Amino acid sequence: MNWHIPLDSCRRSNVGATLALEGKKVLLIDLDPQSDLTRWLGIHSGSDYLNPCIEKIDAQKLDEAKATLNSAVQTKTFPTTNGKNYELSVLSTDAESLKKFRDASHLNYPHILLKKMVKLLKQEYDYILIDIAPTLDRLAQCVLFICDTVLIPVDYGEKSLHHGLQIHQSLLPKLRESRAKSELLHVGPWNLGIVFSNCPSDPGSALQGLIDANLSSKGFTGNKYQTHLRAYTQTKVAEFKRAPAICWQASPITKLYTQLTNEVFLNHNFTDH
Numbered sequence: 001m002n003w004h005i006p007l008d009s010c011r012r013s014n015v016g017a018t019l020a021l022e023g024k025k026v027l028l029i030d031l032d033p034q035s036d037l038t039r040w041l042g043i044h045s046g047s048d049y050l051n052p053c054i055e056k057i058d059a060q061k062l063d064e065a066k067a068t069l070n071s072a073v074q075t076k077t078f079p080t081t082n083g084k085n086y087e088l089s090v091l092s093t094d095a096e097s098l099k100k101f102r103d104a105s106h107l108n109y110p111h112i113l114l115k116k117m118v119k120l121l122k123q124e125y126d127y128i129l130i131d132i133a134p135t136l137d138r139l140a141q142c143v144l145f146i147c148d149t150v151l152i153p154v155d156y157g158e159k160s161l162h163h164g165l166q167i168h169q170s171l172l173p174k175l176r177e178s179r180a181k182s183e184l185l186h187v188g189p190w191n192l193g194i195v196f197s198n199c200p201s202d203p204g205s206a207l208q209g210l211i212d213a214n215l216s217s218k219g220f221t222g223n224k225y226q227t228h229l230r231a232y233t234q235t236k237v238a239e240f241k242r243a244p245a246i247c248w249q250a251s252p253i254t255k256l257y258t259q260l261t262n263e264v265f266l267n268h269n270f271t272d273h
Contacts, residue, residue, distance in 0.1 A: 042242030193223025
């Protein structure tokens with residue numbers, strides 16, 4: 001399944017790495033012009049596979065498009081402190097290629113073409129996680145349109161809650177309505193709910209009460225995951241080491257990512273409509 005998890009590159013990588021440690025085959029698609037995900041994993045920025053692939057799909061040359069994708073995927077092995085190895089595959093391009101795709105006025109249905117591109121990869125991976133820029137530009141809207149599922153992170157603050165709820169209650173329902181016009185089955189993107197990120201170690205009862213009251217006043221009835229991602233030094237160390245933090249198995253952040261991955265992805269879960 002292809003998922004959009006609008007966490008930063010570090011957290012997205014750790015979610016993918018945790019799934020990989022559980023034996024899942026994971027592909028990370030980096031569609032952020034800054035290529036933070038690619039750089040953070042110590043992988044060379046890719047060349048322009050995106051536009052040649054899209055052009056071939058538009059021309060119904062699907063076998064050639066698939067060959068272009070396969071040649072662009074980079075796979076890297078990461079060790080862990082308890083002797084386990086896991087692999088992450090990354091599909092990366094450069095900022096100029098992404099700009100070319102966003103500005104391609106001759107593509108009448110870029111979201112449909114991008115959806116077909118991801119579909120060419122879906123049979124080879126258990127999870128496809130897509131990284132995009134935080135701005136809701138043409139490319140970001142295409143990615144949200146094609147995803148099966150979206151997980152929304154929110155910080156312990158009013159501004160973050162406001163934007164998270166806008167995605168949950170307004171944007172995703174509109175995208176599902178749009179996709180329903182062309183799909184008979186499996187209309188997405190389905191909303192997995194919200195996960196609290198960048199959390200203080202002890203928010204206290206006063207702040208927790210304000211968070212709960214804010215969600216209640218906005219009519220939020222979706223999933224709120226019990227695992228809260230907190231800031232730990234090991235995460236920053238991992239950035240310099242160019243590896244997911246979960247490579248250090250004794251770190252408390254590893255425990256949190258393991259809990260979150262089980263809670264959201266590996267245990268039975270119901271999505272919000």
